[in-house]
Amino acid sequence: MTLAFALLAAQPAAAKLYKWTDEHGNVHYSDTVPPNEAGQGREVKSDSGQTVDKVAPPPTKEELEQKRKEQAHEEAERRQREEQSKRDRVLLMSYSSVKQIERTRDQRLETLKSRIQLTQTRVDKLQQELERQRERAAAAERTGRGSPESIHERIEQLENQIQQYQSVIDKTRQDMASLRETFAKKIERYRELTKDTDSRN
Numbered sequence: 747m748t749l750a751f752a753l754l755a756a757q758p759a760a761a762k763l764y765k766w767t768d769e770h771g772n773v774h775y776s777d778t779v780p781p782n783e784a785g786q787g788r789e790v791k792s793d794s795g796q797t798v799d800k801v802a803p804p805p806t807k808e809e810l811e812q813k814r815k816e817q818a819h820e821e822a823e824r825r826q827r828e829e830q831s832k833r834d835r836v837l838l839m840s841y842s843s844v845k846q847i848e849r850t851r852d853q854r855l856e857t858l859k860s861r862i863q864l865t866q867t868r869v870d871k872l873q874q875e876l877e878r879q880r881e882r883a884a885a886a887e888r889t890g891r892g893s894p895e896s897i898h899e900r901i902e903q904l905e906n907q908i909q910q911y912q913s914v915i916d917k918t919r920q921d922m923a924s925l926r927e928t929f930a931k932k933i934e935r936y937r938e939l940t941k942d943t944d945s946r947n
Contacts, residue, residue: 837936844933851929858922862915869911876904 805813841847883897 834935834939837932838939841932841936844936847929847933847936851925854925855922858918858925862918865911865914865918869908869915872904872908872911876901876908879904 841850879897879901883894883901885891886894886897
């Protein structure tokens with residue numbers, strides 16, 4: 747330490763002295779920092795030997811990556827808050843009460859229900875024709891009369907149509923379940939924003 751203070755005393759009044767520890771644990775004092783040591787953290791000393799500033803070492807790759815992840819997470823949270831704020835504004839502008847939200851939900855559910863009923867009516871008619879065509883096919887097989895190929899082709903067409911309509915019914919039922927879930931969340935959020943508890947499911 748005697749040498750260090752001797753170095754300090756030898757510096758001009760306005761000079762700065764840097765103190766750093768190299769990768770081998772050796773302590774250095776100098777008025778300049780060698781380029782190969784620029785990556786080390788260091789202290790800036792006054793002419794009286796007091797530490798007047800500290801220069802942190804540059805961040806490691808791991809620290810930079812962690813910082814990048816933290817910033818990305820913060821940005822994602824910020825965007826999520828903004829999107830939620832927009833949804834809240836739309837919700838409050840669109841409805842004046844929980845009952846109004848429920849009425850809208852029920853109207854949309856009725857529309858989907860009507861679609862199912864209409865499609866089911868078509869399926870029932872196709873099922874009836876399918877049964878008739880199967881009876882014709884069986885009769886053609888028994889008597890050897892008629893054209894079984896054309897009957898079989900029609901049966902295949904009917905089966906495909908029924909399957910397509912049934913897919914529409916299944917998809918519409920899924921839409922109804924999704925709609926109920928969506929409106930349940932809307933009602934819950936509306937109550938949080940307005941403290942409206944005048945209607946409960």
